[in-house]
Amino acid sequence: YYGRWKALQYMARHFYADILGSLKVSEGQAYTPYVQNETFKDSQTQVQLWVRDMDGTILYEATGQIMCEALSAAAMEGICLKEILAGKENHVFVEAVFNHSDGSASHQVKMPKPYKHMHLKKAKVTCDCARKGDELLVILKSDVPAFFVEIETDVDMVLSDNFIHLTENREYKITGTLPEGYQGLPQVNVQSLCDSYEFSDTL
Incomplete structure (x- = not known):
């Protein structure tokens, strides 16, 4: 890490x-x-x-x-x-x-x-990535509000933001500088709080 x-x-x-x-x-x-x-x-x-x-x-x-x-x-x-x-x-x-x-x-x-007592919806977060020079652009969008959305990459880099709340049905843009000499696009995984455990409707 x-x-x-x-x-x-x-x-x-x-x-x-x-x-x-x-x-x-x-x-x-x-x-x-x-x-x-x-x-x-x-x-x-x-x-x-x-x-x-x-x-x-x-x-x-x-x-x-x-x-x-x-x-x-x-x-x-x-x-x-x-x-x-x-x-x-x-x-x-x-x-x-x-x-x-x-x-x-x-x-x-x-x-x-x-x-843990909130009835969060199961969010479907889409993730599109692009590269311009050494800058990585990650575009996130969720169909319902998604909380503490985490972007994880397989390369060591600091992003412009992470663990964010996607509260609107619009695009959210995150950037980061790739390591010198890195080729291609890194693998990017996205998850949010609703993926961490099941939320019971009985609470």
Whole structure:
């Protein structure tokens, strides 16, 4: 595994970002989008929040903006989702995308219940690979939301992202630089959380 990042390394690159958007969940199913700005410049963040079912259908949508001064944290007003989630806690998830003024973005997914109690659909993730010079392009697409999608290759390389959530029925592009002198395309395998164990409908 020399030269290959593990799951924690990919995730750490996100939660140690200079500007990070997150969701805080409080008692009463209040979801509060907030931003931590570790830079020396003020930032502005556009926030989109959705409640989706396990088919990816949007059940609720909210937008907002967060102005955050340098070296500080700021939040939007909490959004109470208690009525929207009631009776559907095992079948829906909350997603937020934060687009920051420095050009970076944060992506957060929160489950109302632990993952083992969620009724995840069996996702069919397609994977297409192409090569341009020494750069490998991996294009992923899932028919239903797929969580913690892992890309595994038979070559030592660091990808632009990994262990990601595919929440929309669209293409997600991942890149990586192949080792010097590598010929052809590497073998690429993809799996997600729903492949790790069976989810019981009785939970």
